[in-house]
Amino acid sequence: MENIIKGKAFVLGNNIDTDQIIPAEHLVYSLTDPEEKKKYGHYALSAVPLPQSGLPGGNIPFVKGDNCESEFQIIIGGSNFGCGSSREHAPFALQVAGAKVIIAESYARIFYRNSVDGGFVVPYESFGKMNDKIKTGDNLEINLKENTLSNLSDGKTYELKPLGDVLPIVEAGGIFEYARKNSMIA
């Protein structure tokens, strides 16, 4: 795992559910076929109502036009990020679109577990609200060693909650890698 992750911010509101992250009608594509799986990137966050997509102004699609990758690598959410269905396609779709880290006030349990155990994106919790401090398009830098978020666009730095118990799984890159490292599985 790299220690520093840089990227542009994409800012969202509270209660971003998995139907908004990847609508149910798209859950049918292969997750392994290299061409087909790109569709997950294309449709990532496609059901977020446009006025709430890319705050504070809104009306910014996460993935533009026919692209399968987003220009934004760091997602800033509010509370209860990833609520709703258990679909692992959700953090997967964000990863396929190029997202590396999510920073939210809180997460729904299954989405959080899926992000960690599948090694898709790093789900950081912030102290308090961040989606009113960061604007979509801001250049951010995240330090995974120091647990900090720096907004290069305005020079401010914020602390993030340490990953705690799940850090070894995040560091290993997922639950299988973790279990192998610890000789739980061959």
Next chain:
Amino acid sequence: MGMTITEKILANASGRDRVSPGENIWLNVDVLMTHDVCGPPTIQIWKNEFGKEAKVWDKNKLVIFPDHYIFTADKYANRNVEILRQFAADYDLPNYYDVGTPRYKGVCHIALAEEGYNLPGKVLFGTDSHTCTSGAFGMFSTGVGNTDAAFILGTGKIWEKVPESMKFTFNGKLPEYLTAKDLILQILGDITTDGATYRAMEFDGEAVFDLEMYERMTLTNMAIECGGMNGIIEADAKTEAFVKERTNAPYEIYRSDEDAKYQSKYVYDVTKLEPVVAKPHSPDNRGTVRSVEGTKLTKCYIGSCTGGKITDFRFAAKLLLGKEVKVPTFIVPGSTAVAKQMEEETINGISLKEIFKNAGCEIGESSCAACLGGPSDTFGRSVDKDVVISTTNRNFPGRMGSKKSEVYLASPLTVASSALTGVITDPRDVL
């Protein structure tokens, strides 16, 4: 310090005397359930990770129900079912319930109960967020993603953080105009969609234990809408009777200690509650039916794992008997057993199914159907600016199909009352 029922079950499943909230523990899993949406990617991950020698840890503990995208021409959706079919054949799996055969069951959470997989004291994981439904049987059950499921598939184990418990007590006798759906929507409005995140929701009180098993499942089903890890109701004589009718498998009944510690406790007097809805676009956007009555509807929907059980259709049929609906009304029995019972059970000598037909409802085949939108040819799917009242569990934007549609969640009584008038209607005006 005593333990809650959830803590006791988790302690037992992790081979410990006791566990405390916040601890990460490894559990031995009794049942793993998957379906056509998450099964294929789970199998793929399991194959990739365990390689050629991949073994299902225990075939008898794996249960697979195709149920989500079943009756559709969508080629990708059909490919998913084909993958499950092949997997079941390759590994000679005893608990695969294939569509198009007499074994087909319908929605997984209802089928788990009906096929005898829900057993008090056991630990059930499923690749579906509403796996918490099974907690109605005094067991620990929760949803996981594909990677976690693939890990269980190969090892029979998974880590979990022991949840804090919240207790919801419903005292009094439930009035005839209320159902379990009103109770859980009441809670959702009070604690919101993240009010129980990473916690266990324990339901208790006279009004809860008066409920039939299917109605209890409506409470535990929507624990996930509150963000809950699991919902749970202690097993009683009704639970045991339901289980024993279906299986001889052993089980163990756990109860919360008097001095168990709860993160919070909520107490309700059901005689003081009113019929409620969840307004668009969130299950916690509660309002009384009175506050939205008169809202014009374009569709009514009775179905899903939370609102498509025989009890739901009994409530609805009582109101629709001898009358006609004013807006397109879709009836989707949650399971084939429910569909069969709808043909057998009668009111005044008329089967529930006939009552719905005579009332002008459209009856679909058992499956998830429009509960989650699905491919464009899905039965009952919302289109364009539909305004729907539904017994399902989620009304997020686009959940039932169209992003522009508005969905109200309500009890089967409220939905049936509204179907008769074409506008949102309080069941007390019809009963």
